[in-house]
Amino acid sequence: MADFQANTRPFAELDRAGRTRRLRRLAEAALTAYDVPVARLTPLAHGQNTAFRIDGADGHRYVLRVQRPDGPGTAQVRAEMTWLAALNRDTGLVVPRPVPTRENDLVTVVADPAVPEPRTCVLCHWVDGRFVEERLSAPQLYAVGEFAARLHRHGARMNGLDRGRVDDLTGFGRTQVDGFSAAVVERAVALAGGDERIREAVARARAVRAGLGYGADVFGLVHGDLRQENYLVHRGRVGVIDFDDCGFGHYAYDLAVALDALGHLPQREALREALLEGYRSVLPATATTDPEVLGAFAELRRVQLRLR
Structure with a gap:
């Protein structure tokens, strides 16, 4: 029975x-x-x-x-x-x-x-490797940065694929022409119990996006979820899995996600600098690695996760 x-x-x-x-x-x-x-x-x-x-x-x-x-x-x-x-x-x-x-x-x-x-x-x-988690080292994060830059360089050429934007505020936002529209923001604030900080985060992200522009040097197809759970190491090489959230966005969004995920580690400052150094060794784009830009996208990402 x-x-x-x-x-x-x-x-x-x-x-x-x-x-x-x-x-x-x-x-x-x-x-x-x-x-x-x-x-x-x-x-x-x-x-x-x-x-x-x-x-x-x-x-x-x-x-x-x-x-x-x-x-x-x-x-x-x-x-x-x-x-x-x-x-x-x-x-x-x-x-x-x-x-x-x-x-x-x-x-x-x-x-x-x-x-x-x-x-x-x-x-x-299958992608061989192990998740390093708390034992992450600066050389490994340097390699993650290099990987991200090479990924973005390739993603810049992949126009026309049927993928959405990674920085849309909510699921409702993905159904709208503008994922940051007033209607989207109003729904998001209501979903967050009236938290007006949502508006501030969106305004900051909107300003950063406008400042960066949408040229191939700063915008293209990105991974969308470049956290520790999605990169692994095998024989000194970094591999990245789970492209389910991939989509079009600013390259800085990927870096912001990766950097923000390191916040709980005692060696986070050294790891963050290593990741950015690795990225700049391939794509020396100062706009993408600007601290204010990365901070705005990290704040946006935290809002997105809160509203899921």
């Missing part, structure tokens, strides 16, 4: 484990679209999306991501995979390498009766 009830309960009423079990079956169905011999499928940490490690009978490892229903749509996920494929083709950066389906598509859409809506799924080769 318990098993029957677990299988018939509405998806929204399930806990994380229950949802993962349902999505595992959907993931198994998604894998049939790929020419990959599957030996084992293991759930990974459940974030906004649900991911599974795939151990292939061919000796290779992969990650299958099942997209959340309220995240980027199929066309936008395909654009994300298009950028990753281009990065693998054009650069030596360590990023996930998409696996095409048998029909040579970079995504597959799968439905399962036990899941309320079809889900977009993608398969990528």
Whole structure:
């Protein structure tokens, strides 16, 4: 009886484990679209999306991501995979390498009766490495800075992909022509319980964006979530994963996210300077690494996370 009830309960009423079990079956169905011999499928940490490690009978490892229903749509996920494929083709950066389906598509859409809506799924080769976390060193952050600059240099050439702006204030803002419009800000202030500091943060970010402009030297396709949880180290090289939040924005936004995530570490000042030095070694753009610019985007990012 318990098993029957677990299988018939509405998806929204399930806990994380229950949802993962349902999505595992959907993931198994998604894998049939790929020419990959599957030996084992293991759930990974459940974030906004649900991911599974795939151990292939061919000796290779992969990650299958099942997209959340309220995240980027199929066309936008395909654009994300298009950028990753281009990065693998054009650069030596360590990023996930998409696996095409048998029909040579970079995504597959799968439905399962036990899941309320079809889900977009993608398969990528596993990225080796470890998350350093509190043991981060200045040389590692220098390498992260170099990586970010090379990523931005490539992102400047990727115009036309179907990705939104990373700096839109809220989900509602992403549906508007101007993600900082008066209507967007009013909703954000209300969502934050009337906190007027939201207006100040938006005004500061708006002024910084206007000052930077939108030339390819300061604006393009960026990662959008360059936190410690998304970069890892393997044999001295930095790799970056989870491009789910990638989109168009100022390069300083990526750096602000990375720098703000270091605030809890005792060595944060040395790490911050190392990251900026690494970035400037590739792209010596003083506007992108200006402290006031980075501070404005860091404040905006904190507001965005608060309003999610």
